[in-house]
Amino acid sequence: MTAGRGLRPYLSFFRIRFLCGMQYRTAALAGIATQFAWGAMNLLAYRAFYAADPSAFPMTLEQISCYVWFNQAFLTLFMLWFLDADIFAAIRDGGVAYELIRPLDLYRIWFVKNLATRAAKVTLRCLPILVVACVLPKPYGLTLPVSAAAFLLFLVTMLLALVLVVAFCMLIYITTFYTMNPLGVRIVATSMCEFLCGAIVPIPFMPDGLRRVIELTPFAAMQNLPFRIYSGDIAGTELVQGIVLQLFWIAALILLGRLMMRHALRRVVVQGG
Amino acid sequence: MIELNRICKTFRVAQRSAGMREAAKALFRRTYSEIHALQDVSFCIGDGEMVGYIGPNGAGKSSTIKVMSGILTPDSGSCVIDGCVPWRDRQAHAANIGVVFGQRSQLWWDVPVIDSFELIRDIYRVDEGLYRQSLDELTELLDLSSILRTPTRQLSLGQRMRCEIAASLIHRPRILFLDEPTIGLDAVSKLAVRDFIRRINRERGTTVILTTHDMQDIEALTERIILIGRGRILLDGTLDALKARHSTLRQITVAFTAGTPSPADRPLPAGFSLISASEDRVTVAIDTEIVSVSDAIEGLTRGVDVRDLSVAGQSTDELVVSLYEEFRI
Amino acid sequence: MKLYLRYFSIHFKSQMQYKTSFFLTLLGQFLTAFSTFLGIWVMFTRFRAVDGFTYTEVSLCYAVVLMAFSLAETFFRGFDTFPRMIGNGEFDRILVRPRSPIFQVLAAKIEFSRLGRLLQAVLVFAWAIPRSGVDWNAANLATLVGMILSGTFVFAGLFLLYAGICFYTLEGLEVMNIFTDGGREFGRYPLSVYGEGVLRFLTYIVPLALFLYYPFLALLGRSESLLHRICPAFALLFLLPCYLFWRIGLRHYQSTGS
Numbered sequence: 001m002t003a004g005r006g007l008r009p010y011l012s013f014f015r016i017r018f019l020c021g022m023q024y025r026t027a028a029l030a031g032i033a034t035q036f037a038w039g040a041m042n043l044l045a046y047r048a049f050y051a052a053d054p055s056a057f058p059m060t061l062e063q064i065s066c067y068v069w070f071n072q073a074f075l076t077l078f079m080l081w082f083l084d085a086d087i088f089a090a091i092r093d094g095g096v097a098y099e100l101i102r103p104l105d106l107y108r109i110w111f112v113k114n115l116a117t118r119a120a121k122v123t124l125r126c127l128p129i130l131v132v133a134c135v136l137p138k139p140y141g142l143t144l145p146v147s148a149a150a151f152l153l154f155l156v157t158m159l160l161a162l163v164l165v166v167a168f169c170m171l172i173y174i175t176t177f178y179t180m181n182p183l184g185v186r187i188v189a190t191s192m193c194e195f196l197c198g199a200i201v202p203i204p205f206m207p208d209g210l211r212r213v214i215e216l217t218p219f220a221a222m223q224n225l226p227f228r229i230y231s232g233d234i235a236g237t238e239l240v241q242g243i244v245l246q247l248f249w250i251a252a253l254i255l256l257g258r259l260m261m262r263h264a265l266r267r268v269v270v271q272g273g
Numbered sequence: 274m275i276e277l278n279r280i281c282k283t284f285r286v287a288q289r290s291a292g293m294r295e296a297a298k299a300l301f302r303r304t305y306s307e308i309h310a311l312q313d314v315s316f317c318i319g320d321g322e323m324v325g326y327i328g329p330n331g332a333g334k335s336s337t338i339k340v341m342s343g344i345l346t347p348d349s350g351s352c353v354i355d356g357c358v359p360w361r362d363r364q365a366h367a368a369n370i371g372v373v374f375g376q377r378s379q380l381w382w383d384v385p386v387i388d389s390f391e392l393i394r395d396i397y398r399v400d401e402g403l404y405r406q407s408l409d410e411l412t413e414l415l416d417l418s419s420i421l422r423t424p425t426r427q428l429s430l431g432q433r434m435r436c437e438i439a440a441s442l443i444h445r446p447r448i449l450f451l452d453e454p455t456i457g458l459d460a461v462s463k464l465a466v467r468d469f470i471r472r473i474n475r476e477r478g479t480t481v482i483l484t485t486h487d488m489q490d491i492e493a494l495t496e497r498i499i500l501i502g503r504g505r506i507l508l509d510g511t512l513d514a515l516k517a518r519h520s521t522l523r524q525i526t527v528a529f530t531a532g533t534p535s536p537a538d539r540p541l542p543a544g545f546s547l548i549s550a551s552e553d554r555v556t557v558a559i560d561t562e563i564v565s566v567s568d569a570i571e572g573l574t575r576g577v578d579v580r581d582l583s584v585a586g587q588s589t590d591e592l593v594v595s596l597y598e599e600f601r602i
Numbered sequence: 603m604k605l606y607l608r609y610f611s612i613h614f615k616s617q618m619q620y621k622t623s624f625f626l627t628l629l630g631q632f633l634t635a636f637s638t639f640l641g642i643w644v645m646f647t648r649f650r651a652v653d654g655f656t657y658t659e660v661s662l663c664y665a666v667v668l669m670a671f672s673l674a675e676t677f678f679r680g681f682d683t684f685p686r687m688i689g690n691g692e693f694d695r696i697l698v699r700p701r702s703p704i705f706q707v708l709a710a711k712i713e714f715s716r717l718g719r720l721l722q723a724v725l726v727f728a729w730a731i732p733r734s735g736v737d738w739n740a741a742n743l744a745t746l747v748g749m750i751l752s753g754t755f756v757f758a759g760l761f762l763l764y765a766g767i768c769f770y771t772l773e774g775l776e777v778m779n780i781f782t783d784g785g786r787e788f789g790r791y792p793l794s795v796y797g798e799g800v801l802r803f804l805t806y807i808v809p810l811a812l813f814l815y816y817p818f819l820a821l822l823g824r825s826e827s828l829l830h831r832i833c834p835a836f837a838l839l840f841l842l843p844c845y846l847f848w849r850i851g852l853r854h855y856q857s858t859g860s
Contacts, residue, residue, distance in 0.1 A: 030777035037780040041788045044796040048653050049645060056648040183623055187630030195637040207647045284858065344697045346857045360856055367700040377691050383616040392612055395605040396699055396706075424619070 009104055010112045017116035018123075028124040031076075036129055039072035043140055058204040061139035063231040067202050069133040069142050070227045074158070076121035078165050078223045080197065081190035084114060087173050088182045100265070107261050110173060114166045146232035153239065157226040160246050165222055167253035168193075174257060177264035198224040204233070218253065221246035275318040275341065275448070275480070280350035282311040282336055282504075310336040311347065312504040320447075321478040323470075325485065325495035325512075329597060333504040334484045338450050341482070342372055355447065368397060371441035375453035378433065379440055380425040386436050387421045390443060397444035404443065411439040414469055431462025438466065442473065448480045449473070455487050467493045488589035500596060507600050516592060523566055524548065526556045527573055528581040536573040545569065553580075605701075609709035617714055624715055631718030635668060639726065642790055653795045658733040659822060660791055665726040666746070667789030667814055670753025671782075672719035674761065678754075680711035681761035684768050688855075703852065704845075707765065736821055745817050745831055752813040752834030757782060759844040760808070766844070769851030785810050792818060812837035 046064050050057050059067070076082060087110055090096045099106055133142040145151035172189050176182040194200060197219040203211055214220050225242045228234040234242055285305045311333050318324055328334050339345035340352055343359035343366050352359060357366040380389045394404045412418050415435045420428060428436065434454065441449065451470070455463045471494060473479050483494060491498060491512065498515065500508040508515065527536050531553040541547060544563030548556040559569045566584060574582065587595075617624050642664060646657040655663070675682075684707060687693045696706045736742055764778040785808075793801050793815040804811040816833040819825035 027776060030775050033777045034780050034784075038784060038787075041784065041796060041800070044800065045652075045788070045791055047797075048791070048795040049649050052652050053649050058648070183626040183630070187626055187633060191630060191633035191637050195640055200637055200641040201644045205648060206644050339694070342698045344694050344856065346853075348857075363697065364700045364702075367698050370698065372695075372698045374691065374695070377695065379695055381612055381616060383619040384612055388612050388615065392605075392608050395608045396701055398700075 010108060013109060013112050014116040014119075017113055018120040020120070028121075031121075031125050032128045035072040035075055035125065036132060039068050039129070039133070042071075043068050047140075059202070059231075059233055062143050063228070063233045064202065065133075065136075065140050066142055066231040067227045067233075069129065070230070071199065071223065073126040073129040073133070074122060074223065076125060077118050077158075077162055078197075079199070080165065080168065080193045081186070082118065083169055083172060083186065084110075084117065087113070088176060091173070091176045092182070106265070107170065107258055111166055111170060114169055115162065118162065118166070143231065145230050146235075150229055150232060150235070153243075154226050154230040157229055157243060157246065160243075160250060161222045161226055164218060164246060164250050164253065167250060167257060168218060168222075170257040171253060171260070174260045174264055177267065193219060197222045202228075204228075216245070218249035221249050274320055275316075275354045275482075276352065277317070277337075277341070278315050278351045280311050280314040280337075280340060280347045280352060281309075282340070282345065282347045284308045284310055309504045311340070314350070314501070314504070314506055316499055316506060316509055318480060318482065320480055321474070322497065323474045323481040323483070323495050325483050325491040325498040326501065327485065327491065327498055327593065328501035328507075332501045334501060335452065336504075337501065338372075338452060338482070338484065342370055342450060343367065368444065369446055370448045370450065371444070371446035372450045373437055373441045373452060373454055375434070375451070375456045378425070378437060380433065380436055382426050383424055385422045385424055386417075386428070389425070389436075390421075390440060393440055393443050399444050403445070407443050407445060411442060414472060415439055416465070431458050431465070434458060434462065434466060435469075438469065442479075445477070446479065448482070451481065451483045451485075453485050453487075454483070455485065455490055463487075463489070470494055488593055492589045500600075502597070502600050508596070512589070515596075516586065516589075521561045522558055522587065523561060523569075524556060524558050524585045525566075525569060525573060526554065526581075526583045526585075527577065527579060528554045530578045530580060533578040534576055536577050542572070545572075606705075606709055610712060613712040614714065627715035628718040628721075631672075631716055632722050635719045635722040638787065638790060639664065639722070652791060655792050655795075658730050658735070661726055661730040662734045662736075662821075663792050663814065663818055664790040665723050665730055666749050666818070667753065667786055668719055668726070669723035670750050670813070671757055671786040671789075672716050672723060673750070673754040674757035676713055676716040676720070678708055678758040678761050679713055679716070680707045680709065681765040683711050684765040688768060693855075697856075704762070704848065734822075736823070741831070742821055745821050745834075748832075748834040749813050749817050749821075752837045753810075756809060756813055756837050756840055757785065759841045760785070762841075762844045762848050766847040766851035769855040781808050781810070789814050809837045809840050 043065060046068070047061070050061055057064075090099065096106075099109065102109075130142060135141065145154060172182075172185050175185045179185060196214055196217065203214055203220060203224050206214065221242065225234065225246060229239060229242075285307055314333070314337060326334055326337065336345060340347050341354065341359055343363040346360040354366065355369060357369070359366045379393075380386060381392070390408065399407070412421065415438065417435060417439060420432050420436070425433060425436070438451075438454065449470075454470070455466055458466065467490060470481060470483070474481050481494075483490065485491060496511050498508070498510070498512055499506060529535065535550065535552075535555060536557070537547060537550040537555045541557065542564075544560045546558050548558055550556075555573075557569075557573065559566070564572075570582070570584075639661075642657075642660060645652070646660070650656070652660065684693075687696075687707065687710065692710070693703075693707075696703050696710075699706065731738070760778065760782050764775065764782070767775045767778065788796070789810060793804055793811045801811055801815065804815075813834040816825070816827075816830040820827065820831040
């Protein structure tokens with residue numbers, strides 16, 4: 001009961017954000033078309049590489065197809081450069097002081113805000129892409145998951161990956177308290193992290209040394225994990241390791257974020273905003 | 274010469290309603306409603322006139338300005354300004370008009386004002402000699418010399434508005450549209466802006482069309498006002514005529530030395546009604562249809578040791594409120 | 603032209619007011635382009651060639667499309683912020699001025715920080731040109747320059763088309779990114795990689811292949827056809843329908859207002 005009441009303000013935030021996101025109908029339609037085209041073009045390129053040398057291809061065509069379609073369908077859920085301009089503005093012009101007045105936990109508000117924006121965007125966009133991807137001919141379409149267990153784990157790790165991505169974004173917001181110019185941090189996050197989390201080229205394609213390093217970072221626990229669990233590319237001990245690592249990074253990033261936030265807010269209050 | 278004849282314009286707007294289910298529904302079908310922004314709008318403004326164009330929000334003021342400046346093509350009706358049809362000869366027409374949108378800036382935010390002016394000079398192809406002359410004139414009239422080298426973002430609102438107006442006049446337009454030019458300004462800046470507008474109108478003979486919610490602007494600047502409501506012209510006439518028509522009541526307040534005879538000691542004749550009386554101050558309302566203001570003053574002050582006296586009519590603000598009420602807009 | 607230079611200098615002054623942001627954005631543009639290049643590198647650590655094109659050849663192709671795009675983006679991307687211009691009434695201001703709206707929109711935004719991509723393109727060129735095995739005679743050099751210039755204008759045409767659509771939707775239509783940002787991203791591989799159908803579409807409908815693919819074949823010596831070499835000139839015809847669409851859109855805007 002208390003838990004329900006305590007959560008209500010956050011749910012309310014979620015709802016408002018979600019509705020705002022739903023307003024943009026044409027944008028959503030256009031987004032679906034764009035993402036479909038990008039997925040198709042990507043896939044065609046992978047096909048050409050496969051044709052050039054099948055033995056050098058680290059996944060099956062079915063697996064890369066699933067990966068590419070999921071990547072497009074859930075783009076707005078996982079993309080790291082999708083940051084909330086309002087939050088940056090609030091930090092820079094001191095509007096954050098108003099948010100501090102409310103009897104709510106700022107870290108949690110921002111967290112929920114981000115979850116909601118991403119969820120709203122993805123709700124509108126993912127289904128059409130997934131449906132079309134399902135009816136595409138083999139091996140370019142979306143196949144069924146390798147097993148019911150894999151599907152279940154896919155859903156669980158998706159959710160965890162979303163939490164991880166938002167926890168990571170929170171760090172970007174919070175560093176803005178210190179640098180006051182959000183651009184620098186943002187830029188590194190938007191360019192290199194995309195590469196590291198496998199949004200440009202899936203992690204299995206990377207050269208071995210680089211791949212082993214990336215697999216230990218939080219980036220490998222984002223979209224890489226669920227997408228590859230679905231198609232059976234990650235299974236067995238590798239899967240268990242992956243989930244353990246994912247949980248570890250979620251805990252670590254949230255802890256780090258909260259500590260940094262507390263420190264940053266103390267500074268803001270001392271400086272008088 | 275500006276002539277508008279039976280201008281009509283209808284917009285279609287999508288309707289949105291609240292709630293989760295409605296949002297989902299709107300994804301697939303939207304309902305539209307028609308808004309008649311302008312209906313049979315006709316008026317005629319002569320060269321060198323200064324006209325106040327008033328009406329509540331959404332009445333059609335900015336649509337009319339848009340039609341007259343060539344941004345909007347009406348559904349029907351004609352508009353001829355100095356021989357040009359604004360939306361057909363837009364670029365030629367643009368050289369003859371200046372537009373100040375009170376809420377939007379045409380100055381570049383991060384560079385000194387003078388850079389924006391020079392850009393505008395090049396946009397309007399003003400030759401150097403004329404530009405110098407215009408600039409000197411505007412600098413002097415609007416007192417810009419100290420702020421020309423300051424970036425726009427560091428200007429106060431009043432300073433910025435003065436620069437905005439100057440920017441719209443560099444090319445010496447024959448017609449000036451002012452859309453809420455004094456919005457948000459402090460009293461000193463308002464006076465400066467009004468004074469300047471009056472001078473430009475008198476000295477250059479620029480035709481000025483002014484939309485505003487500030488009735489003091491209207492009172493200070495314009496002889497003639499046009500009232501629009503729900504897309505229709507409701508009234509077109511001089512401010513005085515309107516006032517006369519709408520109000521025959523005046524309030525006269527007499528302050529006098531306490532302890533001496535009061536104007537309220539005598540019974541008040543017809544046409545007078547007592548509003549308030551204290552030991553040194555009496556306020557009386559008179560109906561000017563029954564008694565003239567001068568007779569009333571004479572009657573009230575006879576044998577009274579007057580220290581101060583004031584006559585107040587209905588303020589323009591009250592006038593407009595009563596107009597809006599009359600036309601239910 | 604004088605007026606354009608005036609805009610140019612005023613943009614430059616404005617952007618130099620925020621030097622830190624400017625250089626960070628420049629860096630960002632560079633890094634984003636770099637991560638795409640990393641993607642190419644990763645693929646070629648596993649594969650020796652794709653559709654018969656080697657790493658250096660693909661790099662050359664990427665440099666061409668990146669340079670054309672970044673030039674277009676620097677000088678023609680006023681159209682990119684066009685939905686905002688319509689939304690906040692800035693476009694109305696443009697309409698009350700005695701100059702061509704296209705020119706004013708174009709001059710309303712000159713993004714020097716986009717040159718970060720150009721820098722990336724220059725570096726990739728510097729790396730790929732000597733290694734590509736192309737005989738850099740006058741004809742080939744002219745072809746390369748023609749490809750880049752033609753590409754710049756094709757992208758500019760796409761931006762114009764995007765703005766034309768905004769007149770109807772009043773918001774940006776992300777779908778156009780398929781051809782603008784998409785053109786940049788997918789142009790990194792010679793377009794035949796994507797198969798016959800895509801190549802045909804990109805030849806006849808949205809003529810990316812006319813400046814990117816056919817003259818590229820001529821450059822690598824895989825085609826002797828003069829027609830392939832002068833393809834970039836034909837690509838410019840694409841500007842015509844884009845311009846017409848803009849005109850129609852403008853008329854629509856003037857009849858509906860905002």
